[in-house]
Structure formats: structure tokens, C-alpha cells
Amino acid sequence: MKAQWAILIGLVLAIIIAIFAVVNVDPVPVNYLFGEAQWPLILVILGSALLGALVSGMLAMVRSFTLSRKVKALEAEKSKRDAELHAAQNELTVYKEREMKAQPQYEEEVNRTH
DSSP, X not given: OHHHHHHHHHHHHHHHHHHHHHHOOOEEEEEXXXXXXXXXXXXXXXXXXXXXXXXXXXXXHHHHHHHHHHHHXXXXXXXXXXXXXXXXXXXXXXXXXXXXXXXXXXXXXXXXXX
């Protein structure tokens, strides 16, 4: 169903662009640094839009690459911290077990002295 809607919306947009292109065929001067040319208005508009989309897409890809590198670094740091936490919890468990074993001996010594 979503694919059908996408096709329908794509067709509507294509028809709108085709009508826009037929209406805007008048040549317009395009000034370059080294000269001037006459281009149909629709080509100037579409070329500018495509160039803008290309630049935006490239910037989005750079941002995405940067963020993915940051995510990988943070995941590695999280794994390291998780390992440190696990080691500390194991150490605490061992310490508590030793304390529990030593507790009865300490109580016996206290009872003998009193």
C-alpha cells in the first residue's frame, strides 16, 4: 500500500514538474565569470535545485560519517566501562565474602575477651 502511494505521489510530482517545464521554456541569460549563455528557465531552475540537493546530500553524508565514528567510539568506551564495572562488582563480591567469613572469627574473639 505504501509503495502504491509513493508511486502515485511520484507521478503527481512528475506531472507538476512537466507542466512547470512547458510553461518556463523562455531563454534567460546566465552570466558566468568568463561569459554569458542563454538557457531555458526550467534548466536553470532544475540545475540549481539539483546542485543544491547534491551539496546538501554531501554535507549530510559527511555529518552521518562523523556521527557514526562518534557512535563507534562511544560504544567502545561503554564496553570498556562495562568491563570495569563488572570487575569492580566482582571485587566487591569477593570483599564481602571475605568479610562474611572473617565476621564469625571476630565475634568469637570479642566473646572470649569479655
